[in-house]
Amino acid sequence: MYTIIGPETNLTLCLIGRFLTERQIHTQMMKERMAEVWHPRKGVSIREIDSGLFLFQFYHPLGLQRILKGGPWSFDRHLLILGIIKDGEVPNQIPLYTVPFWVQIHQLPPGFNSSSVGQNIANHIGEFLEFDSRNTTTFWRSYMRVRVLIDVRKPLKKSKRIKKPGGEATVVLFKYEKLGPFCFVCGLLGHMEDSCEFLFNASEDDGQRGWGPELRADPRTATPRSRWLRDEDSGFNSPQNLGYSGYYGIGQSVTFNAQSGNHIYPDNHDNKKRNDLMTEIFKNPAIMTARAHTSNATSNSHVQQNTTADIAKEPINLTHANQNSVAANDDLTILDRKRRYHDDATTTDEHTTTSIMDTEDADHFLWAGPGNQACQGS
């Protein structure tokens, strides 16, 4: 039984969400906390429309867009999974299992630092959303940064071997920003090992842990810093001129096994389309508001070219969402214009000089976990 969302509710200003936990959420405290952290200019109303399912109603598109652009959000260390509601949808049947994270790619060898490489590695981790072109590599900070839509039903990706044809394979390591608690046994967000189904299904604990705290990125701006402390490579604003020193989301993450929880969403075609839609919305939250004015738009318009696509009715023509996904145990080979993994116009980066494909010689390379250096082909 859930609260009916009346026709007066503007769904283009609403998000639906649940927390990734098996525990009861203290609703009133959560409302206060989320409103305080988000502090949207025109306010936000939050109501529980079904058990553990919340409707977040904003009153200005910019307030909602800022939430989609930020995050991941959490309350009491429980990760918030957000989604949209389309007209006529039953709220408790909306699949909610993807969350955007900024992921750092470490130990990237020289010559691999490009947005197309970042995009392809991101599509190995989850669904690519954004490349941080402002993340400058310095002696102290040498990693690539990509925003990725992560499926919380899948174990966190830790590393990937990449290579150029004829070159040595190198292991790149992933670190997730604002990554809260997760299970070191099965690699899933949403619970820790003391409630890991996988562990409790085994006859005994062999002590092996496939995941560890090294997946957490060091906070980039975790705590407010002195206004007088500056980075050597950036400009300086005198503290007197600073009206607002920064924006900090709440920490982050988890507790609950999606498989054992009360929301199970099979990977059917409709859910795949919805997932693609959420990918586009996290990439460009402004398309949320376009829904309100475009009931006659062509259903197949591509949002990146036509922000008036009627995304409320039928998904955008996405042609590449999963094509770059690569099996976990295969190497990624970086090619120079020899073969395109993309086959569509939506990624028409004519300036792209590299793409990534699976290799057939994966067996020639040792698998290396976090902390290991590059492996060389035999």
Ligand SMILES: [Zn+2]
């Ligand atoms: Zn587990």
